[in-house]
Amino acid sequence: MIWLASIILLSALAGLWRMSHSPTIADRLLGLQMLSTTGIAFLLLLAHWQNNAVWRDVALVLALLAAVVTVALVQMLRRRT
Amino acid sequence: MRPPPGTVQAKETSPVSLELLPDLILTLLLLIMAWGALYAPQRADAMTLFIAFGIVVALIWARLDAPDLALAEAAIGAGLTGVLLMHAARELPGELHQTNRTATYWGALAFAVVASLMFLAHLLYDDSLMSAGLLDAETDMTPRLRTLADAAVPESGVEHPVTAVLLNFRAWDTLLELLVLLFALSGLRQLFRDGQSSENRATSQWPESLALMSAWARVLAPLLVVTGGYLLWRGSSEPGGAFQAGSLLAAAAVILRLTGLLPPLRWSSVLLRLSVVAGALFFLVVAAATAIWGDGWLVYPVAYNGLLIITIEAIATLSIAITLSLLVIGEREDLRT
């Protein structure tokens, strides 16, 4: 369980490197999406590891908010038409 | 695996165990995100990294066994605050693509390196220093206050200790927090430039949303509202509560407004202004009532404990939701014109 958690966090770290060395703003939003998916996976693992169901609820809230944040940021960064 | 809640013994096992590996990676992620949020070359990137920072902090709260904080951080710290920052930057032309470097770059780097080295030394050498007698071992760290609080929870009207503390034992603090939100709101009002030119007002609408966005907002908003209600209801026995539920409702309002499905939230609307004040006002009324006719300021009568707490939380949720929505997507207009 610990190894799984570490592996997904490390892959998030690797992805972040790529995210920061890219030209467009869409890449940053992409990195945000990846980090939130990794975070949700981490929380689900934590729920099983510590046998505590509340972390699944935190994962749900994180999933909802990540969706909202992506839509909101895209809408705010678009040029006004 | 974990010691029973309520007691903390002196550490006998080595603190450096394999369980720390995900924590170390999280700490590394945290430092990188914090660095990026401050020193990314473009401000838009810095703000996105700030949101990522918020997500990592929520994960760290999870590892520190604080589910209420993790919920609040995921909802408010990562989500709404990031959107608020982006909105603020958007209003200032050219802000988004400005370079972000400041003079404190090397100072911050030096501080980060020194702090990490100190922490690493604490992690690795405290045990050997303790066994050599140079450092006093920490014995019985159970805080006395926590024992008292845990003993008093069954009479507080709710079962979850965090809610009991927030809304019963330290209800005064929560009341002040609601007032702080009100102050933040009125402070924001002061920042609107007076006499917004007419072209600014004409283009204050959001860009035409793609059909996909509106459809997705229509799916997400009810989910957010239901989850918010669930968190509010569950706040009495499990992690949840008014702030988390209110921020989810605010997120629903934000996403509906941004895709054009909700009319503009104008500060001049009496209904909105009333609901913003309602939470703090009801709390104050309860406090005054308990002070005048009861046992003291915010000492709830034992028979109505649970009912009072739930009512206060429900009204506070509405207030917090509308306050946060106004903060993030309220119309930037001047009431005097």
Add this chain to the structure above:
Amino acid sequence: MISTVLFFAGWAFMLAGCMFFVTAALGLLRFPDLFSRLHAVTKIDTLGLGLMALGLALLDPSWRSCLMLMLVWVLVMASGAVNCQLLARFNLEQEEAQSDEAATRHRPGKGDKPRVS
């Protein structure tokens, strides 16, 4: 007997999910274009999460946890698909706007109509 099957199947799914996470990071690092990187993150990461959720559901088969796991997975899948589309279109818009600006800058005398940006 059933419990050992569930145990091994659960761990197998979780390991597979973890592999997909690593693959997504690899794709993110190696793909040349934003649009392909979008696919790497939104599709493969989500699949990894789904397999992990399936594995966790097999390891802990109570009603409440399985329901929450399924809910989280469906939400992440849907948001991944939608975000992929949104980010791709957003990037396309940005690229078109940038090439429009570059084009109008190269022809200073011609364009009377200012580009709305």
